[in-house]
Amino acid sequence: MKLTRIILVASLMLATSVANSAQLISAKEAALPAASGTLATRGISRGPSVKMVSPEADTPVASPIDFKVNFEARGEGKIDPSSVKVVYMKSPFVDLTPRLKGAISAQGIDFAKADVPPGAHTIRVTVKDNDGRETNSVFTLNVIK
Structure with a gap:
């Protein structure tokens, strides 16, 4: 009876963690x-700053991951959350923006418990400020089993 209860609790915990991820x-x-090709970006930009916070750059992580990116406007500009585009760099490109819609704000992207298969995944984040200045940043997620 006690072993059955332990198995049941473990099963429920696993189901809950899967249910809480997207x-x-x-x-x-x-x-x-x-x-194919490379993404050309300018070295100096007055556009917003885009910084990957989680997972840490070049750090292998297990799925689910907390996908967190911070935005910071420069000068008097303000981030335009409706301008944010997140693209998975595959052929053809995969627009991830609709999946992240509820996680995007003027401060950045905060998408907890994101399911990502193992492998190296290149993601491009594009953001503009209210003056139309644009920044493109490319990040690679290294996900292990």
Whole structure:
């Protein structure tokens, strides 16, 4: 009886953790070929600052992950949350923005417990300020089993 109760509790905990996560990238999308070419970005920009906070750059992490990006306007500008675009760099490109809609604010993106399959996943985040200045930043998520 006690062993059955332990198994039941463990099963419920696993189901709860799966239920509390949301898919950021599907296995089918991860299997698409990588986008060809390189993303050209300017070295100096007056556009907003975009910084990946979580997961840490070049750090392998297990899924689900907390996907967190901070935005910071420069000067008198203010971030325009409706301008944010998040693209998975595959061929064809996969627009992740609709999946992140509720997690995007003027401060950044805060998407907790994102399901991402194992592998290296290149993501481009584009954001503009209210003066139309744009920044494109590319990040790679390294997800392990």
